[in-house]
Amino acid sequence: MKTALEIENLVKRFGGLVATDNLSFHIEQGQSVGLIGPNGAGKTTVFAQIMGEHLQTSGTIRLYGKDIGSDSTPERIRKGVSRTYQVPRPFTDMTVLENIRVGQMPNSIWQMIKSKPQYEKEVELALSVGFSKTDLHKPPGELSMGDLRKLEMARTIATGSSVMLLDEVFAGLTVAEIAQIGALIQQMHKDGMTFLIVSHDLKALEPLVDSVIAINYGAKIAEGNFNDVMDNDNVRSSYLGAA
Amino acid sequence: MNLRWYHFALWALFILVMALIPELVSKGTLRIIIFANFLAIFAISWDVLSGRTGYISFGHPFLIGIGAYTSAILTKRFDVPIEYAIPAAVLMTMVGGIIVFLPALRIKGSYFALVTLAFMELIYQLVQVVRPDLTGGTRGMSGIETLTRGAVNGYYLSASLMVVVALSMWLLMRTQLGTALSAIGMNEESVRGSGLSTTRLKLFAFLTSAFVAGLGGAFYVHYLGSIAPRALFDINFLFTIIVAALIGGASTIIGPVIGAFFLTFLLEYLRPYLPGAERYFIYGMIALVLYMYEPKGLIQLFSNAWNSLFSRRESAGNQNSDQAGKQSDAL
Ligand SMILES: Nc1ncnc2c1ncn2[C@@H]1O[C@H](COP(=O)(O)OP(=O)(O)O)[C@@H](O)[C@H]1O
Numbered sequence A: 001m002k003t004a005l006e007i008e009n010l011v012k013r014f015g016g017l018v019a020t021d022n023l024s025f026h027i028e029q030g031q032s033v034g035l036i037g038p039n040g041a042g043k044t045t046v047f048a049q050i051m052g053e054h055l056q057t058s059g060t061i062r063l064y065g066k067d068i069g070s071d072s073t074p075e076r077i078r079k080g081v082s083r084t085y086q087v088p089r090p091f092t093d094m095t096v097l098e099n100i101r102v103g104q105m106p107n108s109i110w111q112m113i114k115s116k117p118q119y120e121k122e123v124e125l126a127l128s129v130g131f132s133k134t135d136l137h138k139p140p141g142e143l144s145m146g147d148l149r150k151l152e153m154a155r156t157i158a159t160g161s162s163v164m165l166l167d168e169v170f171a172g173l174t175v176a177e178i179a180q181i182g183a184l185i186q187q188m189h190k191d192g193m194t195f196l197i198v199s200h201d202l203k204a205l206e207p208l209v210d211s212v213i214a215i216n217y218g219a220k221i222a223e224g225n226f227n228d229v230m231d232n233d234n235v236r237s238s239y240l241g242a243a
Numbered sequence B: 001m002n003l004r005w006y007h008f009a010l011w012a013l014f015i016l017v018m019a020l021i022p023e024l025v026s027k028g029t030l031r032i033i034i035f036a037n038f039l040a041i042f043a044i045s046w047d048v049l050s051g052r053t054g055y056i057s058f059g060h061p062f063l064i065g066i067g068a069y070t071s072a073i074l075t076k077r078f079d080v081p082i083e084y085a086i087p088a089a090v091l092m093t094m095v096g097g098i099i100v101f102l103p104a105l106r107i108k109g110s111y112f113a114l115v116t117l118a119f120m121e122l123i124y125q126l127v128q129v130v131r132p133d134l135t136g137g138t139r140g141m142s143g144i145e146t147l148t149r150g151a152v153n154g155y156y157l158s159a160s161l162m163v164v165v166a167l168s169m170w171l172l173m174r175t176q177l178g179t180a181l182s183a184i185g186m187n188e189e190s191v192r193g194s195g196l197s198t199t200r201l202k203l204f205a206f207l208t209s210a211f212v213a214g215l216g217g218a219f220y221v222h223y224l225g226s227i228a229p230r231a232l233f234d235i236n237f238l239f240t241i242i243v244a245a246l247i248g249g250a251s252t253i254i255g256p257v258i259g260a261f262f263l264t265f266l267l268e269y270l271r272p273y274l275p276g277a278e279r280y281f282i283y284g285m286i287a288l289v290l291y292m293y294e295p296k297g298l299i300q301l302f303s304n305a306w307n308s309l310f311s312r313r314e315s316a317g318n319q320n321s322d323q324a325g326k327q328s329d330a331l
């Protein structure tokens, strides 16, 4: 099996605060891994560094064996890794389909002009994340939080990346929506997608992941299969301490 | 690109009306419309950049000025034939576009607008101080070679240029490129997060905008036969361009054309009552009221009327189209 994503000795300092503390882990291609930890543990900051939105203080980030640590965000996405955001960030004056279109577009101005939008693919993607046909032409302003997360998922999938980082995918969703998004992730996992998933909802996370990494204060405190990590004393106390 | 029958119909109608205008109006009115044509070109140029990406340019007189001065200086001082001077002027303006683009790599919002405003002020000072033997200094230049004689020919030249610019920009902005540029205006970070290089997109928008501004500026100077820095690098001229784009309907190409005609005639009709700069105050008020009533501009008002006329037909035809939510595309 090939290693998809490899993080080595990653450190991120915000002034005096160490948000990522010498973190190392790797994800094999096709694996689905959970990243857990209490609020403020540094999960989102790890995502931001993998995507190049924050530059790491030190450490290495490799995608399929290649160092991507100095690439721009769009370059990293083109190389195969993309993420969703804790707070959805849709294009407000566009329809659901147009939002997805932006994710699907080629990153070449000439190709953008020359090629037509792939309308059928946009629709297919929208329906696959659970939109109904009547939602396709709605602007984000008319969508529920659950729909906005679906839109975020669809636009991220549309970029064609093979490694997806999902940040708090279940926040603000109804039980039915959690089941729907969960089923989608499982299906994509089966089809070969590599995942790194952050979620507070551990029950919803469990069926989606092959293994879990727990962090606290930016440092790894446990790693392994879901139940073992849950039983780990450090993990328990980190959650208790935050609560 | 999703062109529909009414797109062809509306463009054909538009071109027909533009072609017939000299038969219908007086010479005096024709001269006013010539100005409206050039204003429309400048407003389209502004719209392609600022209406789409949200990078509000206060520097368009700077770009237009580069186009106008380059062509004027080349033809008058160096006897360069006009057919070479104009392309050279457009190229120079695109270089200017890159200069305006540089701050956009780092700053956004009102800071960007202010920096571009500084460019306008800078070039105003430069043409007065640096080589006034070339630029004509404060007085500007006159006796510049003109492309046409008489109002009718001037009209046809400006109208053709405006229609060609409008149609080509409209087609260009209907592609996925237009969608990507609009997306930058809504959420630039999300565009990057969708894997698109916003730097490249923005550079393209600046170059396209500069191309149109330079073209308009060069033709304008060879229509007028003179150039007056005080009128060109003037805050009222700048705001006329921006207001034309905004009240017409930003990010639509045709909106700015409508806005340019509306504003030009508004200013003309106010002239007998308010000969001075107070006119700009009045039109500012009118523009503001209009803008508050319909932020998407005059084009939206027309579009609403169109849709209520054809609503039954359209709602049936749009079922399979992704344009249903964006009725402003009807025009
Ligand atoms: N841009 C930033 N500047 C300064 N501190 C930050 C920044 N982003 C995150 N932090 C801090 O880093 C820590 C980790 O934050 P975050 O990664 O958002 O945690 P999580 O996603 O696990 O809840 C927190 O203490 C947070 O306040």
Ligand SMILES: [Mg+2]
Binding pocket: A043, A044, A045, A086
């Ligand atoms: Mg977070």
